Amino acid sequence: MYKILVADDEKYDRDAIINILKNDFNDDFDVSQAKNGREAIEITEIEKPDIIIMDIKMPGIDGLKAIAEIKKFHQNAYFIILSAYDYFDFALEAMKLNVKDYILKPFSKKELIDKIQKGIEFINIERMKRKKQIEEQEKIYNLLPVLENELSYSIIINMVDLIDYQIYMDYLNMNFNNACCIIVDIKKDNNSDNIKIKVVDFLKEFIGRKYKNIVSYRFTKEIVFFISFDDKKVFSNREIMGNLTESIISEIRKVFNISVKIGNGSIYNGIHNMYKSYREACESLEYIDSDDLKLNRYEALEKQHNADSKKIILFKEVEKYIVENLKEDIDMEKTAKRFNISSSYFSRIFKDVLGYNFSDYINMIRIKKSKELLKEGILTIKEICYEVGYSDPNYFSKVFKKYEGVTPSEYKQKLI
Structure with a gap:
């Protein structure tokens, strides 16, 4: 099924085109009609027609102005211009607007059918292109979690040089500028695969509101995040980490009503320093616990940051x-x-x-x-x-x- 809009101030011409569509294309078209440029714009906003047959000379907003306005919100329409005169200036303007075809009045039935058939072929090709683009995009979206887990796990086991990490980083849009590791450890009595995945999904979205991140959880008991703050200006690394870990603890308690341990490493530049941040996060886990609200945080700082x-x-x-x-x-x-x-x-x-x-x-x-x-x-x-x-x-x-x-x-x- 295709949507088509016929815009012409002459009712006779509109009826002639609509009759040809009904007789020669059966039920292939859902047809709308407009008697001026303003109506054409308003109908297009609602119906989003695939093909628009537009008369150039109409009262008020003429055909070319209507096309220019429609192009602002409906880029994919296939335009066919109708005109009683073979105006060269109109043709030039139509080319600028990327109008696909041109019909002179009076037109023959065969000519109109041929033009519409070309429009259908063009629309089918564009639909196939969009379908392939969506399918490719879907494949990438399905692949991204795998790449994310592989990259983060290669950091954890300190074997990042064994993979082409730059390709991973490009696909994941992750640069590790001003980045660190945060580990979230769910307490044993709450730690099931189901709750773990829910916490991962929640934190991925929560942290992602402000910062780029990748996460590993499939091959590790804990949930391991690598977070990039890019070049954001902060008063101190400890300040931004303190605020983020506090927010994570608070939000997890609020949403899931469970307690977690949080460990965080220092902020470094470059992917090769992330293993160091990961090891610091592992060491700080025993100190930074949501149940005691991190009141002994300075002990962790003393150990991992040499304060x-x-x-x-x-x-x-x-x-x-x-x-x-x-x-x-x-x-x-x-x-x-x-x-x-x-x-x-x-x-x-x-x-x-x-x-x-x-x-x-x-x-x-x-x-x-x-x-x-x-x-x-x-x-x-x-x-x-x-x-x-x-x-x-x-x-x-x-x-x-x-x-x-x-x-x-x-x-x-x-x-x-």
Whole structure:
């Protein structure tokens, strides 16, 4: 079935063309008609005809102007121009618009049939081309996950030079500029093939909103992502990694209600440095755990990034101070002053070492403590709110849900 539009201000000519179509092409055509250029444009927007027979001289918007407008939103239409005069200027303009054929009035039945038959042949060829393009594209889409898994797994086993990795990178549009490894380890009691694939699909889309990535999960117990940040400007590598890993943990808990371990390696340039980032991610897995909200993150940093030992010692003392004064109104200025550091410098190195800003970190510790108290089952939710340093139970509930995906009462109900 083909769609055809006949646009002519003369009803006699429209009827003549439509009768020929009905008599000689049976039910091959779904025919529409327009009596001027404006109607032709409006009908084409809705019907998207395959062939458009357009009279040049029509009141208002003439045929050539209508074709130019239609070309803006319907590139694939096959245009046949009708004219009572053999105007050379019109022919030149029609060529610019890529009009396929031209008929002079009065036309013979045979001439019209021949022109339409050429249009059908052209449309069939174009349809076959598009079909092949779609089939080829589908083959590529089906092949991409295989290439992705092979490339990422070759990095994991440190044998990337045994494959033509540049071809893989080109197909996957992955350049490993400013890139790193992140490992997601689902806890054993939740780790089934079904949930693993669902988490992979979810994270692939979630991470892909901002960053190019490839993933390996078929031959590994963990889910291994290699993520390229390209040349995006970030305040520090640790900052961007801290924000991303926190988001991954939060989103997985919210969507799947499961806990995972997250390990991340340093950000490097080039595919040959990805194995190093992968090994660092493996080593950090035992430290960066969603259940303890990564409160010992600086220990992982000390091990894998060789952070300044004085900063590590300082922040162990800072954590101790925060835990001991959890019920108090803890703010950054007071804490910085206590350790004889300017608030601006304290803020910068705090996020640099721990990957979080001060207020987020305080909330994480308070929520961790509130979970412990909820598990003990001695205090009410309101009492726990005050015990961990919140003055408003409603605000406490909102913060708890932000980090845990459920309210304190819902969390407590799950413990029963």
